[in-house]
Amino acid sequence: MVINETLRLYPPGAIISREALEDMKFGKLDVPKGVNIWLMPVTLHQDPEIWGPDAHKFNPERFANGVSGACKFPHVYLPFGFGPHTCLGQHFALAELKLLLALALSNFTFSPSPNYRHCPSLSLIIEPKYGVNLIVRRL
Numbered sequence: 001m002v003i004n005e006t007l008r009l010y011p012p013g014a015i016i017s018r019e020a021l022e023d024m025k026f027g028k029l030d031v032p033k034g035v036n037i038w039l040m041p042v043t044l045h046q047d048p049e050i051w052g053p054d055a056h057k058f059n060p061e062r063f064a065n066g067v068s069g070a071c072k073f074p075h076v077y078l079p080f081g082f083g084p085h086t087c088l089g090q091h092f093a094l095a096e097l098k099l100l101l102a103l104a105l106s107n108f109t110f111s112p113s114p115n116y117r118h119c120p121s122l123s124l125i126i127e128p129k130y131g132v133n134l135i136v137r138r139l
């Protein structure tokens with residue numbers, strides 16, 4: 001739940017792009033062949049119409065019943081992309097994250113340092129602009 005919620009608020013893959021291979025129509029929108037369509041998961045992941053009024057809050061419990069229990073339209077949760085080009089490392093990355101978190105949390109406590117500045121910023125991926133300054137104590 002914590003990993004899902006972190007990837008919801010801060011999906012590292014900020015932009016998912018697809019090229020129209022032929023002239024297409026989405027509702028009233030005409031997309032000519034060759035145009036690149038960019039999807040921004042972070043916008044879809046924080047829409048209160050989809051996630052409810054607490055869409056901007058960190059609330060891992062929203063995933064207690066999976067992605068379909070967390071929002072109105074589960075297909076807009078795209079931390080690993082979608083379709084034939086969905087992330088090949090998705091299952092490996094999730095297993096690795098669970099292992100790392102379990103190992104780290106069973107040996108250390110973490111709290112934000114007074115120097116920490118919360119500033120997710122968009123470059124090639126979404127990343128903390130000023131790093132993540134933490135106070136780490138051995139258990």
Ligand code: HEM
Pocket residue numbers: 011012013016017078079080081082083084085086087088089090092093
């Ligand atoms: C939390 C970690 C990761 C995140 C959030 C992530 C996210 C993504 C996203 C958003 C895409 C684009 C998907 C699309 O266009 O629909 C992607 C593609 C890809 N990822 Fe990851 N990824 C992660 C870890 C990994 C790891 C560990 C590997 C390899 C071991 C990996 C290998 C790939 C590959 C090969 C593609 C290109 C797939 C294609 O174009 O067919 N990723 N990833």
